Amino acid sequence: MIKNILTEQIDYLNQQLREKDVFNIEEVLFAIIETNGTLTVLKKPQFRNVNKQDLMIPITPEFNLPIEQIMDGEVM
Numbered sequence: 001m002i003k004n005i006l007t008e009q010i011d012y013l014n015q016q017l018r019e020k021d022v023f024n025i026e027e028v029l030f031a032i033i034e035t036n037g038t039l040t041v042l043k044k045p046q047f048r049n050v051n052k053q054d055l056m057i058p059i060t061p062e063f064n065l066p067i068e069q070i071m072d073g074e075v076m
Contacts, residue, residue: 017041 013031016039022028027047032040052059069075 013039 014025017023017025017028017031020039020041022041022043027043028041029044030042034040
């Protein structure tokens with residue numbers, strides 16, 4: 001009985017990890033079940049996605065704010 005419950009919980013955890021693109025538990029540094037039931041995962045640094053800062057690519061700040069192109073059903 002207890003073994004079946006643990007197996008179901010592990011299966012559910014593995015399913016939640018797969019939804020976070022984690023297919024190997026060894027990639028996980030922390031996994032937290034939030035109060036609303038969702039799973040938050042922090043991968044180990046070597047398994048995280050690469051970003052511009054990691055590659056030392058200059059980042060240009062964005063100064064333009066989005067503007068509405070359609071207002072009251074009319075194209076501006």
